[in-house]
Amino acid sequence: MPVYEYECDVCNHRFEKKQGFHDKPVEKCPKCGGKPRRVIRSAPVIFKGSGFYITDSRKKVPEPEKAKEKPAEKKEKGKEK
Numbered sequence: 438m439p440v441y442e443y444e445c446d447v448c449n450h451r452f453e454k455k456q457g458f459h460d461k462p463v464e465k466c467p468k469c470g471g472k473p474r475r476v477i478r479s480a481p482v483i484f485k486g487s488g489f490y491i492t493d494s495r496k497k498v499p500e501p502e503k504a505k506e507k508p509a510e511k512k513e514k515g516k517e518k
């Protein structure tokens with residue numbers, strides 16, 4: 438079972454909980470009863486061995502922003518009622 442890490446927004450209490458995929462996320466901090474949020478730990482990505490080739494050799498160049506002059510529409514609101 439994967440271990441999920443939670444951090445409480447209220448008291449910053451960190452705890453881990455073993456949960457199955459079908460389990461509901463923890464909704465209560467064991468310390469203060471606040472709502473914790475799940476901290477996603479980034480797992481290290483390891484590429485093993487050869488045979489991994491990047492097929493997309495084209496570099497994706499970001500499109501240059503179109504230098505279109507847009508008239509700034511600033512409509513001042515009238516009197517507020």
Ligand SMILES: [Zn+2]
Pocket residue numbers: 445446447448449450466467468469470471
């Ligand atoms: Zn808490």
